[in-house]
Amino acid sequence: xxxxxxxxxxxxxxxxxxxxxxxxxxxxxxxxxxxxxxxxxxxxxxxxxxxxxxxxxxxxxxxxxxxxxxxxxxxxxxxxxxxxxxxxxxxxxxxxxxxxxxxxxxxxxxxxxxxxxxxxxxxxxxxxxxxxxxxxxxxxxxxxxxxxxxxxxxxxxxxxxxxxxxxxxxxxxxxxxxxxxxxxxxxxxxxxxxxxxxxxxxxxxxxxxxxxxxxxxxxxxxxxxxxxxxxxxxxxxxxxxxxxxxxxxxxxxxxxxxxxxxxxxxxxxxxxxxxxxxxxxxxxxxxxxxxxxxxxxxxxxxxxxxxxxxxxxxxxxxxxxxxxxxxxxxxxxxxxxxxxxxxxxxxxxxxxxxxxxxxxxxxxxxxxxxxxxxxxxxxxxxxxxxxxxxxxxxxxxxxxxxxxxxxxxxxxxxxxxxxxxxxxxxxxxxxxxxxxxxxxxxxxxxxxxxxxxxx
Numbered sequence: 001x002x003x004x005x006x007x008x009x010x011x012x013x014x015x016x017x018x019x020x021x022x023x024x025x026x027x028x029x030x031x032x033x034x035x036x037x038x039x040x041x042x043x044x045x046x047x048x049x050x051x052x053x054x055x056x057x058x059x060x061x062x063x064x065x066x067x068x069x070x071x072x073x074x075x076x077x078x079x080x081x082x083x084x085x086x087x088x089x090x091x092x093x094x095x096x097x098x099x100x101x102x103x104x105x106x107x108x109x110x111x112x113x114x115x116x117x118x119x120x121x122x123x124x125x126x127x128x129x130x131x132x133x134x135x136x137x138x139x140x141x142x143x144x145x146x147x148x149x150x151x152x153x154x155x156x157x158x159x160x161x162x163x164x165x166x167x168x169x170x171x172x173x174x175x176x177x178x179x180x181x182x183x184x185x186x187x188x189x190x191x192x193x194x195x196x197x198x199x200x201x202x203x204x205x206x207x208x209x210x211x212x213x214x215x216x217x218x219x220x221x222x223x224x225x226x227x228x229x230x231x232x233x234x235x236x237x238x239x240x241x242x243x244x245x246x247x248x249x250x251x252x253x254x255x256x257x258x259x260x261x262x263x264x265x266x267x268x269x270x271x272x273x274x275x276x277x278x279x280x281x282x283x284x285x286x287x288x289x290x291x292x293x294x295x296x297x298x299x300x301x302x303x304x305x306x307x308x309x310x311x312x313x314x315x316x317x318x319x320x321x322x323x324x325x326x327x328x329x330x331x332x333x334x335x336x337x338x339x340x341x342x343x344x345x346x347x348x349x350x351x352x353x354x355x356x357x358x359x360x361x362x363x364x365x366x367x368x369x370x371x372x373x374x375x376x377x378x379x380x381x382x383x384x385x386x387x388x389x390x391x392x393x394x395x396x397x398x399x400x401x402x403x404x405x406x407x408x409x410x411x412x413x414x415x416x417x418x419x420x421x422x423x424x425x426x427x428x429x430x431x432x433x434x435x436x437x438x439x440x441x442x443x444x445x446x447x448x449x450x451x452x453x454x455x
Contacts, residue, residue: 002030002067002100009065010034010094011074011081013053014043017159018071018094020135020145024101026050027148035061035080045143059083066090069097072162073385095164098135102154102170105133108285109158109168111199112176112212113192114331115278119176120157121306122282125299126291127153138325139307153289158199160192165199171207172288173200174281178217179330180365184357193217203227210284212277213238230288232280234273240284242266242276247341250312252276256283256293263293267301270310272338310338313444316451318428320345323444327354327437329365335435336372345431349373350418350443352436353381356389359397367400373433376406377421380413382438415439419446423454 008025010018013034019042025032026049033052036043043053054061059079062068068084068091075081084091102109108127110120117138124134124147131151137159139145158168161182175196180189196218200209209229211218213236222229232240242254250271256263268279279300286296305311308325315321320343326335332351339347349370353359359366359381370376378398398411412418422443426432434444 005030005066007031007033007065008067008069008097009062009080009084010069011057011078012036012071013046013051014038014040015071015073015094016137016145018069019043019046020137020157021069021094021098021101022046022051023049023144023146024133024135024148025097028101033061033065041143042145062087062089067092069094072164093162093164093167095159095167098156099167099169101133102156102168105154106152106172107168107170108132108153108155108172108174109170109199110155110174110176110281111158111160111165111196112174113160113179113181114326114328114334115176115274115281116157116159116174117325118275118306118309119174119278119281120155122279122300122303123174123285124155125303126282126286126296127155127289128299129291129295130289136306138309143307160195163195165195168199169202169204170199171204172210172285173203173207174210174285175200175215175218176212176278176281177215177330179215179328180362181328181330181358184361189217193221197221197224200229201226208288210281210288212281214277230284232277232284234277234280240280240287242280245273245276247271247273249342251342256280258287264297266297269301269303270305270338271342272310272334273341274334274338275310308441310335314448314452316448317455319426319451320431321444321448321451322431322433323441324433324435325437326435328358329362329369332366332369332435333372335433336370339431339433340372343431345429346374346427347372348375348377348422348426348430348432350377350379350422350432350434350440352379352415352434352438352440352443353394353397354437355384356381356386356392359394360389360392363392363397363400366397367404370401370406370409373406375408375410375425376401377410377412377418379415379418379440379443382436382440384438415443418443419450422447423450 131149
């Protein structure tokens with residue numbers, strides 16, 4: 001594979017997208033080196049797998065590399081990137097490398113502005129009898145971002161950020177949702193939709209698209225889909241539908257019907273209508289690949305979820321603590337609706353905004369995203385390396401949420417102080433959910449430890 005390429009250097013190796021690619025490259029026998037700005041669980045996991053990792057950026061790190069793989073977030077003045085340009089070493093984005101890995105396989109690419117990580121993991125579980133290779137943006141239950149299989153099928157998470165999705169040519173293209181996000185790159189949600197449409201129309205004549213009919217922005221472009229497609233949705237006129245939905249605590253049940261044929265009941269160990277929708281996409285792919293429905297049902301019933309996707313951290317004194325990666329308005333609404341649907345409890349949400357640009361571009365949408373939370377705590381913005389933007393602050397966001405009608409919003413800028421606040425305001429039968437793509441999960445774990453110490 002890849003001709004004479006032996007040594008691959010990855011800049012930003014600890015990132016969610018590149019770490020999974022790294023694991024597959026290591027399994028394929030490549031010599032992989034990489035760099036990142038800080039040590040993490042992920043980089044240590046990759047080091048244990050055989051990667052050489054540097055925790056700084058220096059031109060000497062690329063010595064001997066045949067190709068450089070980068071995240072689109074890597075700045076143009078990165079010393080390793082500049083050295084590669086001077087030495088005429090090929091430079092590719094992670095999405096391009098992942099597409100090359102999938103080129104000789106039957107590939108299922110799961111995309112969407114929300115729901116794609118869980119849907120990718122669910123799809124991989126449904127297809128487990130085919131022993132697929134899997135690459136996801138989140139962590140699987142074993143702590144990895146990827147798994148190498150012996151089968152001919154590959155299931156990948158296809159990210160739309162920075163237009164990366166345009167680099168994929170899947171056999172089956174799944175689109176779970178199209179909402180406003182990454183507006184530092186896209187000019188509008190319509191432009192995002194056009195990008196997904198191009199992605200879908202790259203499917204070969206023997207492939208298919210799997211599309212969520214509940215998503216209004218997907219409905220808009222369906223008339224221009226040129227390839228065979230299957231729609232799915234919740235109690236809609238879609239090809240594949242969920243009927244008779246019941247949600248109790250962390251579990252969901254529903255009946256599956258496709259084109260009038262009733263297949264039977266599915267039981268998920270996850271709350272929320274959004275997770276039922278995600279599972280329908282996985283079922284659609286499974287049926288497309290001729291997996292028997294009974295096997296699909298058994299696979300989904302055994303599915304344990306994904307790290308930081310409505311992850312239940314624990315329960316002490318009848319207070320449930322949950323952590324979720326939700327960081328854009330659609331994901332936040334889905335996570336809070338899942339908590340509301342599954343638990344008849346008071347919801348105390350802790351939100352850490354992620355990136356100044358996202359807060360600026362989606363300020364109005366964020367202000368309307370928290371009505372399902374009985375109490376909302378807003379912390380300071382997690383910059384993710386961005387420079388602050390004038391007049392864009394978490395305090396102003398909290399004020400805006402309150403101005404839009406939420407009656408119980410607290411601004412606690414220092415995440416180290418949030419556990420103290422939670423200890424004072426929570427009560428038995430609450431559910432506490434931490435929300436964000438930064439380091440907010442530490443707050444939930446600290447609060448849980450404090451509860452355990454107190455009881």
